[in-house]
Every structure is written in C-alpha cells, then in structure tokens.
Amino acid sequence: MVSELPSLTLKAIGTVHSEIKQPVRRQSKDIVSEIEVDKDLTEALDNLDEFSHIIVIYWMHQRRGPAPKKVRPMGNPENSLMGVLATRSPARPNPVGKATVRLLQRRDNILKVKGLDAIDGTPVIDIKPYIPGYDSVKNARVPSWVKKQ
Amino acid sequence: MVSELPSLTLKAIGTVHSEIKQPVRRQSKDIVSEIEVDKDLTEALDNLDEFSHIIVIYWMHQRRGPAPKKVRPMGNPENSLMGVLATRSPARPNPVGKATVRLLQRRDNILKVKGLDAIDGTPVIDIKPYIPGYDSVKNARVPSWVKKQ
Numbered sequence: 001m002v003s004e005l006p007s008l009t010l011k012a013i014g015t016v017h018s019e020i021k022q023p024v025r026r027q028s029k030d031i032v033s034e035i036e037v038d039k040d041l042t043e044a045l046d047n048l049d050e051f052s053h054i055i056v057i058y059w060m061h062q063r064r065g066p067a068p069k070k071v072r073p074m075g076n077p078e079n080s081l082m083g084v085l086a087t088r089s090p091a092r093p094n095p096v097g098k099a100t101v102r103l104l105q106r107r108d109n110i111l112k113v114k115g116l117d118a119i120d121g122t123p124v125i126d127i128k129p130y131i132p133g134y135d136s137v138k139n140a141r142v143p144s145w146v147k148k149q
Numbered sequence: 150m151v152s153e154l155p156s157l158t159l160k161a162i163g164t165v166h167s168e169i170k171q172p173v174r175r176q177s178k179d180i181v182s183e184i185e186v187d188k189d190l191t192e193a194l195d196n197l198d199e200f201s202h203i204i205v206i207y208w209m210h211q212r213r214g215p216a217p218k219k220v221r222p223m224g225n226p227e228n229s230l231m232g233v234l235a236t237r238s239p240a241r242p243n244p245v246g247k248a249t250v251r252l253l254q255r256r257d258n259i260l261k262v263k264g265l266d267a268i269d270g271t272p273v274i275d276i277k278p279y280i281p282g283y284d285s286v287k288n289a290r291v292p293s294w295v296k297k298q
Binding site for chain 2: 001004006007008009010011012013014015036037038041043044045046047048050051052053055057059061067069082084085086087088092094095096098099100114123125127128129130131132133134135136137140141142143146
C-alpha cells in the first residue's frame with residue numbers, strides 16, 4: 001500500500017547556459033551548451049571527462065500548473081492521446097528531465113556538452129557518467145509512434 | 150554565473166516494493182520488484198506497456214548526511230578516489246537514482262519490473278519510457294575501471 005507519498009526537497013547543483021531561451025520543439029542534437037556546476041562541487045567532477053557521454057538530470061523550471069494525465073506525444077495532433085508517463089513530454093507530474101549528452105570538455109566547474117535539450121537557466125539536479133552496461137538496452141521494443149518521429 | 154541555486158520540491162509518484170530491504174551491493178539484474186504508483190496517476194500509465202523497458206528515477210531515501218566529494222567506485226578499495234559525480238555511487242549531492250529496467254507487466258497502478266536496484270520503500274520520482282534514440286549511445290567511451298567490474 002502507498003500509505004503516504006513523501007515530499008522531497010533537493011538543491012540544484014548547477015545551471016544550464018544555452019542558446020535555447022524558450023521551450024520550443026527543436027532538434028537539440030547539435031546544440032552546444034554549458035553546465036555551470038556549483039563551485040563547491042568542482043572536485044566532485046574530477047574524472048568525469050574519462051567518459052565520452054554523461055546523463056544530465058534536470059528540473060524543467062518553466063512548467064506551470066498541474067500535469068495532464070494524457071498527452072499527444074511530440075505535440076503531434078496526429079498521435080493519439082497517451083498516458084503522460086508513457087511519453088517523454090515535459091508536462092509530467094514531476095518536471096524532471098533526463099538527457100544523455102556528449103561531454104566535449106570539462107574546465108574546473110564548467111561542463112561543455114553537446115545535445116542537451118534543456119533551456120537556458122535550467123537547474124541541474126544530478127550528473128552521472130553514461131555506462132552502457134547500466135544505461136543501454138539491446139533490442140528494446142518501442143511502439144510505432146516512436147519510430148515514426 | 151550561478152547566482153543562487155534553487156531548492157526544488159517534488160512529490161513522490163509511487164513506491165518500490167522489493168525483496169531488497171537494505172542497501173547492499175548485489176546484482177539486481179534478475180530481481181523482480183513492483184512499483185506502486187499513486188492511484189490518481191493510473192491513467193497516466195496507459196500505453197507504457199507498449200515499451201519493453203522503462204527508466205525509473207528514484208530517491209535514495211536511506212542516504213544520510215553530506216555527500217563526499219570523492220569516492221572509490223563500486224566500494225572497491227582497489228579503485229582510486231574519484232569525483233563522486235564521475236561514478237554511480239549513491240552518495241551523491243542529490244540522492245537521485247536512475248535505473249533502466251524491463252517492464253514485465255502493468256496492472257492498473259502497479260508496474261512489475263525486472264532489474265531495479267532500489268530497495269523496498271524507495272520513493273519514485275518519475276517513470277519514462279526507454280527510447281533508444283534518446284537514451285542509448287553507440288561506441289561510448291568509458292574508463293578502464295568500469296570495464297573491469
């Protein structure tokens with residue numbers, strides 16, 4: 001039984017600096033942006049650049065109001081309404097985003113990354129190294145609307 | 150400049166029910182556990198079972214005290230001290246975990262999953278479908294200590 005679901009408080013560990021200033025649907029694959037990590041955590045970033053890719057967990061701070069239970073994925077009106085947790089829509093119960101990006105450079109507390117879809121000013125919650133054995137699945141099954149995108 | 154890093158509050162959307170009762174270092178690959186999602190979000194889980202794998206973002210609620218800046222990965226004393234954000238150690242600034250697991254079954258608000266390393270009672274923050282195009286990287290580079298595990 002879920003008796004009582006707790007409220008959880010965390011503190012951002014950094015901020016995204018990006019040319020993307022507003023939430024827009026666009027390809028972020030080639031966008032280069034920077035994550036400025038709390039200076040107190042500079043040492044905690046040591047060795048991160050031994051990995052080619054990192055996972056960024058971030059807070060979609062511009063989301064407002066209650067999340068819908070159903071959405072049309074990718075904002076595409078031709079897609080059927082689906083459970084929001086079966087999509088990657090930012091309109092989620094907790095506005096937490098996850099991106100896997102290329103780490104181009106680490107300079108002290110600044111990470112230069114490629115492919116981050118978070119907008120300028122986004123608070124960063126966590127940074128993890130991308131490890132294929134944990135993070136990658138071979139032959140995962142996905143529905144057809146994903147393949148069509 | 151990071152002028153001020155915000156505190157963020159979120160509410161758990163569910164709870165893990167697992168045979169793992171204490172944080173122990175063990176293979177979780179074959180463990181079957183259940184995520185009981187808030188009943189109010191049952192509809193938000195529709196269509197999730199069209200995916201073979203899901204990403205679970207969770208709160209490592211048994212972590213206590215300030216996180217170290219450096220750790221020896223995998224608790225292995227033979228590994229050098231490394232920046233904690235360059236490892237998957239649970240002793241992170243924000244105790245947020247991410248697991249990619251197989252979705253065995255969805256029954257109303259209950260998800261039966263395989264391979265979740267979260268212990269019994271763990272609050273779940275978010276559930277996302279695993280989409281290879283977003284979540285998987287080909288030919289990612291990792292340091293040698295990862296390969297040796």
